Amino acid sequence: MTVTVPGPTLGVVGGGQLGRMLAEAAAPLGVDVVVLDPTPDCPAAPVARDQIVGEFDDPAAFRELASRVDALTFEIELADSALLETVADEFDLSVNPDPATLSMIEDKLIQKRTLSEAGVPVPPFRRVDDAADLRDALAEFGSVMLKARTGGYDGRGNVPVTDPADAEDAMAAVGGPAMAETFVDFARELSVIAVQGDDEVRTFPAGENVHEDEILRETILPARTDDEVLARAADVARDVLETLSGRGVFGIELFETPDGAISVNEIAPRPHNSGHWTIEGARTSQFEQHVRAVLGWPLGSTQLRCPTVMANVLGTVEEPKPARLGAVEAVLGDEDASLHWYGKDEVRPLRKMGHVTLTSADETDPSDLLAHAREARDALRFE
Missing domain, CATH: 3.30.1490.20 (ATP-grasp fold, A domain)
Incomplete structure (x- = not known):
């Protein structure tokens, strides 16, 4: 195919932090982004070309979006899969990943049945x-x-x-x-960010996820496991893509048991929180890969640049209040740290408000880098 820039305009259903980072990644490629989201002035609005305010199942809003773009995608599973397919047909647009994939994944029982029937290991x-x-x-x-x-x-x-x-x-x-x-007694949870392109598949190295109260706190690269397990995780991720249709980035969460076996926990048909490390830590971020993939463009490198840890900045408040993050200068003064603020107006208990990424130019032990990331993240305070 021939690619020229400025490029096409991409419509994204969903304008949260994922839509924001998609728009940030699309801009250097010459791709404009228009988002659809029910929240006025949503997090993606300041960096996208425009926002259409509408619910995720609003036919009029979907048709307005489709009338203004050259291709469609989504960053949230609440997007109405049937409506996506309908407007894509009406306006002769590509929509990726395939709405049928979204419909399958959004029902966890159907998702697990599909994987199991395909021979993909699941609990x-x-x-x-x-x-x-x-x-x-x-x-x-x-x-x-x-x-x-x-x-x-x-x-x-x-x-x-x-x-x-x-x-x-x-x-x-x-x-x-x-x-x-x-209930899986796992040694660790891993995640592989996998990319389905037009005629190629690429996988980022598996990250190790640390959860507390079922919420992702940190992702560590390289994962603290052996090379055989990492290769097995990549193979399972590629097997998962064989069960799906349409182009794009998929976040694939995996369990590693104490004997090194791998099974699939859940799939997200979009960029994933556990892939945010790729912005600083990989040759091409998951967000740029998603833009490339859904447009049918060649994919970028998924190579790990250096040891990397991503730490989520969660709402450390007891009650909702206007979002204002303080003590930021400590992170800004850390030469190994990068701060990402999601632009949400209100902070709530445990709400994802941003993330901090730590990278190392040398072969720093991942556990030491994790400690550094936690120290940097925990110095932040909501005022």
Whole structure:
């Protein structure tokens, strides 16, 4: 294909921090971005060409977006997959990843069934519609992680259950049809950011994720595991892409068990929080890769530049309040640190407000770099 710049205009359903970073990555390529988001002056608005204010299932807003762009993508699973497909057909636009992929992934039960039927390793699971089903799952698996089939993210919609007496409360907590997955006693969680291009697939090195209260706190590169496990993680990620359709970046979360086995936890059909390290730590960021991929352009290098740790900046407040981050000068004065602010007007408890990335020019031990990243991140304060 022939690529010229200035390039096409890309429509993105979703204007949160992922839309913001997509627009930042698109600009140097000569690609303008128009976002659709229900929040006026959303985080992506200051860096995108324009924002259309509308809900993620608003036909009029989707058609306005489609009328102004040359291709469509999304950065949030709440995007209406059927509506995406409809407007893409009406306006003769490409939409990537394929809306069918979004529809499959947004239902965790269908996602796991699809992977299992394709031979991709996943933890044992079963459908759960009520408390009786959950008690059956506990009898079969022992401890389980109960997951809402749709709508859950950052730990929301996930409830660990060990006692059958808690079945009623657990079902009420997830709020509807669910999936019970055997509780995996994993050594670490890994994630691979995988990219499906027009005729090529590339994977970034697997990162090691550190969670607390089901929320990602840090991602460490290189992951503190052996080369065989890293190669196996990349192979599984490529197998996952074989089950999906459409171009783009996919965040693939994986469990590594103590014996080195790999299984798939969840898939995100978009750039992923665990891939934010790629902005400073890789030759080409996940956001630039997504722009390239959805437009059908050649992909960039996924090579790791140097040891890298990404630390999320979460809302350390007890009640929502206007967002104002203080003590920033300590991070700005750290020659190894890079600060990313997401532009959200309100800080809430544990809300993702930004991230700090630490890189090292030498072969720093990842554990030492992690300690440095935590020190830099924890010096920040919401005023």
